[in-house]
Amino acid sequence: MSIDLTQRPPRSPRVRLGGYVLLPRLLDKCRAEIAGKNGEYHYNCPLDQRFLSFTGIDHEALKAEAAKGLGDSEMFSWIEKSALYKRSDYEIAQWSRFREEAVPSDNESREYISAQVSKSGGEAREDxxxxxxxxxxxDYVSFGGKA
Incomplete structure (x- = not known):
């Protein structure tokens, strides 16, 4: 189940598993780190920590499970059993929607994103x-896409 993030990006943060945004991306980064092929991507980054905090899952425990070679459905089953915070489908949907719509809330983050987009040739991008x-x-421009 390893993935090579030096060859392609992890799944979009919008992709869901069990209703959770971020989870498939987190799993891709975790598996790549285990395989030593994470490239510029970091498992347990601040965005990953949002999922881990919401569920009450320890990042090292999740990594140990992923190291067993479990697929997405098996990892999700483990997460459902191991989560400290048992969330309803409604709570998961609301949290996922909130995360999907989250914008940088401070000037430093907004400036960082603007600078990175401009540096990548996307200064005209307003979307x-x-x-x-x-x-x-x-992810798109890092692997050769045009801004």
């Missing part, structure tokens, strides 16, 4: 507003 928009953009 990059959320964190997820930025991550999708960055």
């Amino acid at each position: 990059i507003g959320t964190w997820f928009d930025y991550l999708d953009f960055d």
Whole structure:
């Protein structure tokens, strides 16, 4: 189940598993780190920590499970059993919607994203507003896409 993030990006943060945004991306980065093929991507980054905090999952425990070679459905089953915070489908949907719509809330973060988008040739892009928009953009241009 390893993935090589030096050859392609992890899944979009918008992709869901069990209703959770971020989870498939987190799993891709975790598996790549285990395989030593994470490239510029970091498992347990601040965005990953948002999922881990919401569920009450320890990042090292999750990594140990992923190291067993479990697929997405098996990892999700483990997460459902191991989560400290048992969330309803409604709570998961609301949290996922909130995360998907989250925008940089401070000037430093907004300036960082603007600078990164401009540096990548996307200075005319006015459609990059959320964190997820930025991550999708960055993944795309990092692997040869045009801004």
